[in-house]
Amino acid sequence: MSSAATLPRLVRHALPALQTHLLSPQWREPRIGIVHLGIGNFHRAHQALYTEEAMLAAGGDWGICGVTLQGDVGKRDALMAQQGLYSVVERGPHGAKVTVVRALREVLAMPHDRTALFARLADPLIRIVSLTVTEKGYCRDPKTGEVALDDPAVAHDLAHPLEPRTVPGILVAALRERRDGANGEPFTVLSCDNLAHNGAALRQVVCSFAQQADPELADWIAARVAFPSTMVDRIVPATTEAERTTVADTTGYQDAAPVPCEPFRQWVIEDRFPGGRPAWDAVGAQLVVDVTPFELAKLRMLNGTHSTLAYLSMLGGFDTIDAAVSHPAMRNLIHAMMTQEIAPTLTMPASFDVLAYRDALLERYANPALKHRCAQIAMDGSQKIPPRLLATIAARIDAGQTFTRLALAVAAWMMFLQAHADDGMRYEISDPLASRLQALAASAHGEPQALMDALLSVREVFPANLTDLPEFRKALQHALQLLHEKGARGAIAASL
C-alpha cells in the first residue's frame, strides 16, 4: 500500500510513465471544442471518455472545458493542479481497471470564472456545449415545461443578463454573443441528463427564457440551434478514499480527483450536430434518428428501479444497491416490477430484448465492488419521481393495468420524507423542495392517509390529472398502509 500523499502528483509530463493506464500512447493535445456544464463524476466517467476515444479513433479538436456551476473552486483547483488529468477506476466483480483520461483541458468555476467562461463560449471553435446538471439544473416549471419564472435564480438572471448563474441564463447569454459574434454560428446544446426528451425539454426552457429577455433572440435560437436528445448510461458513484488508494497503488501517482464507475456504459445520441461532433459512433455510441424509446426504457427500467431500491432501502436499512438486491425478496420485487409493470409500457425496436435488458440491469446492480450508496440515489426525489415512476404509472392507468409495485415505490418515497428509517435511525433529506416536503410529511404525524393527502398537494411532483384518479389514490393508500404496518422489509415480502 502506498501512502498517496507521498507520491508524485498526476500531471501531463508523467504520462510517458503511465502508458499501461492510457487508452493509447498516441495523443496529440487537442484544442478545446466542447464546453461541458456540470463537471461531476458522471461526465468524467462517461462522455469525456467517449470523447477521448473518438479523438484517438478519428482526430478532431474536441478537448473539453469543464465547468462547475456551484462555485466549487476546490474541484477546479484540484483538477487544474493535475492539468485536467484524472483517473477513471472501473470496478467490476474481477477487480479494478485504472485509466488516466486526457480529454479534459480546462476547468472553470462559476461564478468566479465568468469572464473566462464567456470568452470560451464566444470562441467559434466551441461547437458543442454539453450538460450534466441534474434535473434541478434545468429550472423548469413542471406544469408548462417552460423556464420557472418564480425561481429566484431565474428572476436574477432575467434582471442581470450579463451575470447569469442558471443554466438557461448562461446558455442564452452565450448564444446572444454567438449570434452577434464574428461568424454568427451557434453551438449545439447537448443535454446528457436523465430527463424524458432531454433535448426538447432543454430547448423549451432556453427558448422560453430568451422569449422573456429578447424575443428576436428567441426566434434565432429556435431556428438555428440544435438540441439533440441523448440517453446516457453508466453507474458512477461518488468518489471515496478507496479510489485515491487504488490509483496510488496501481499507478504510483497521486490523484486528488479519481472517479469510480462500473464496466458497463451506453450512449444513444440523436444525430443532429450542424457544427460537427467527435466520432463518438466510431467508439461504441449509437447515433440514431430518434432516441425516445431508449430514453424511456432507461428512465423507467433503470432509474425507476434505482429510485425504488433507494427509498425502500433507506427505510429498510440497506446501505448500498448491491446489498439491497442481494436480499431475495427485494430482488424478486424489482424483477417482477420490471417484467410485469414497466416493460409492458415500452415500445421498443424489434432488435431490443427488454427481458435481457432487465437481466443485465439486475446483474449490474449486484456488482459487489461498486458500493453505490442508496442515499446518493435517494437525493432530489421531487425531480426524479415524475419521469422515473409517475410517467410509468400514468401509462399503466391509460392501459387499464395495475401498478402495485410502482405505487409501493412512490409510497416509499413519501415515507422516506419523514426522515427516519423503520428502525428509527434519522437521515438528511437532500432535495430542492426539502423543507416544504419535510414539513408536509411531518404534519401527517405518521398517519398514512394524512401523509398521502399532504404530499399529493405538491403540484410540482403530482399533476392534478393523476391525483384526481381514484385508482391512483387507492393503490397509493394501500401501499402506504402496508409500509406503515409491516415496515419496508415486510412490505417487500408481501408485494411479490
Ligand code: CS2
Ligand atoms: C441514479 C443515476 O443517482 C441516481 O439517481 O439513478 O445516477 C444512475 O446511476 C445513472 O442514470 C445510470 O446511468
